[in-house]
Amino acid sequence: MPRFFARHAATLFFPMALILYDFAAYLSTDLIQPGIINVVRDFNADVSLAPAAVSLYLAGGMALQWLLGPLSDRIGRRPVLITGALIFTLACAATMFTTSMTQFLIARAIQGTSICFIATVGYVTVQEAFGQTKGIKLMAIITSIVLIAPIIGPLSGAALMHFVHWKVLFAIIAVMGFISFVGLLLAMPETVKRGAVPFSAKSVLRDFRNVFCNRLFLFGAATISLSYIPMMSWVAVSPVILIDAGGLTTSQFAWTQVPVFGAVIVANAIVARFVKDPTEPRFIWRAVPLQLVGLALLIIGNLLSPHVWLWSVLGTSLYAFGIGLIFPTLFRFTLFSNNLPKGTVSASLNMVILMVMSVSVEIGRWLWFNGGRLPFHLLAVVAGVIVVFTLAGLLNRVRQHQACRAGGGAVNFCAILPSGSILNVMNKLIETQTRQNVGALFIAYRRCYLCRYACFCRPIFG
Numbered sequence: 001m002p003r004f005f006a007r008h009a010a011t012l013f014f015p016m017a018l019i020l021y022d023f024a025a026y027l028s029t030d031l032i033q034p035g036i037i038n039v040v041r042d043f044n045a046d047v048s049l050a051p052a053a054v055s056l057y058l059a060g061g062m063a064l065q066w067l068l069g070p071l072s073d074r075i076g077r078r079p080v081l082i083t084g085a086l087i088f089t090l091a092c093a094a095t096m097f098t099t100s101m102t103q104f105l106i107a108r109a110i111q112g113t114s115i116c117f118i119a120t121v122g123y124v125t126v127q128e129a130f131g132q133t134k135g136i137k138l139m140a141i142i143t144s145i146v147l148i149a150p151i152i153g154p155l156s157g158a159a160l161m162h163f164v165h166w167k168v169l170f171a172i173i174a175v176m177g178f179i180s181f182v183g184l185l186l187a188m189p190e191t192v193k194r195g196a197v198p199f200s201a202k203s204v205l206r207d208f209r210n211v212f213c214n215r216l217f218l219f220g221a222a223t224i225s226l227s228y229i230p231m232m233s234w235v236a237v238s239p240v241i242l243i244d245a246g247g248l249t250t251s252q253f254a255w256t257q258v259p260v261f262g263a264v265i266v267a268n269a270i271v272a273r274f275v276k277d278p279t280e281p282r283f284i285w286r287a288v289p290l291q292l293v294g295l296a297l298l299i300i301g302n303l304l305s306p307h308v309w310l311w312s313v314l315g316t317s318l319y320a321f322g323i324g325l326i327f328p329t330l331f332r333f334t335l336f337s338n339n340l341p342k343g344t345v346s347a348s349l350n351m352v353i354l355m356v357m358s359v360s361v362e363i364g365r366w367l368w369f370n371g372g373r374l375p376f377h378l379l380a381v382v383a384g385v386i387v388v389f390t391l392a393g394l395l396n397r398v399r400q401h402q403a404c405r406a407g408g409g410a411v412n413f414c415a416i417l418p419s420g421s422i423l424n425v426m427n428k429l430i431e432t433q434t435r436q437n438v439g440a441l442f443i444a445y446r447r448c449y450l451c452r453y454a455c456f457c458r459p460i461f462g
Helices: 002-030 033-042 052-063 065-075 077-095 101-129 132-146 149-160 166-187 201-212 215-245 250-273 281-304 310-324 327-336 342-371 373-406 410-414 422-432
Strands: 442-448 453-459
Touching: 002 052, 002 077, 002 101, 002 132, 002 149, 002 166, 033 101, 033 149, 033 166, 033 215, 033 250, 052 065, 052 101, 052 215, 052 342, 065 077, 065 101, 065 201, 065 342, 077 101, 077 166, 101 132, 101 327, 101 342, 132 250, 132 327, 149 166, 149 250, 201 215, 201 342, 215 250, 215 310, 215 327, 215 342, 215 373, 250 310, 250 327, 281 310, 281 373, 310 373, 327 342, 327 373, 342 373
Parallel strands: none
Antiparallel strands: 442 453
């Protein structure tokens, strides 16, 4: 048994522990969603604070990104992720002792730091430990399993609250968090050499500056964060729309969430099982019409035949299916199409995502309370349309990066030679004999928007 555990620790038990941690983090929101109105009433708070349980959770997820990414690049992924699992467990346990809405929201913010640890450190470790295609498919599998939480979470939460107090739900999540903590402690591999880069404020700031000056990263971060808006705004505000204003019971509300997250699960399962190359641009672009049709249903359906939940759920579900087909690939492109420290890149990406989601949830809440259903859904439509343009920019930069890599070493010179140094690049290529035919002519000298340095990407011969 010990030999079997040692052999499969990194490939089997580590993903299982990470899935449980991620699953518990999702449940901390989804399990309580049907009862969030009860939470507000128990604390005699205003019902408008209900969506704040999600927005503050997301804000907590943004709070430590600036630290955890660079820290994990320097001291290793293991100690950072394991510490995060312990903090999450303690925060869930503390929720059982809250006596006011303020205390509850503070606990939610601390629970939200789990996003920092999982997305910034856990997902990066998975991508580093496996190759590109296997990493994308494994992330699709992880996402498929974890996203069962938004389906069974509301259903289970609604059922359990008929028998137990809502605080007991957080006790269940705390137990799951503790099990994941033990699993990570025993099985998580280390993918970073400790002490390879010294930890200093100057080096951390330099790394973040390099990341945010990288145009491929900026397009990737914009595409991913804007893609989240239609789903996250719905998750946060739908209890108010459907339960408080629509009159649905908690059980009925829970069932309306099944198609939305079920669509993402099906999409990820398709990627993991049937798609040979999820990075193929033609496959990525085929998912876009599904997203746009879903967003159109949100507006057109509610204009022509208003319904409490039908068009909102149907449109969001179709959009979720379309975006679920390409999410793992977008993340991989943004994270690995550069030579920057991956912990810092992941931290920067998640800071942008969570900031955009937190703001969008608050905007969505304001639009609902001040404008109603159509202005609320219009937020999702605007975000989805912008995504089409940012996706085009991202794929163009990825293509440029891949062309640079195909240039046989030219990408390395991109990192050290400033734009305009044509003669220096040519001399360096000849000196190092990166091409057997050192007299080869190079064309397509152009600005490489990936790293903002000059590169020769297309040899005529060689």
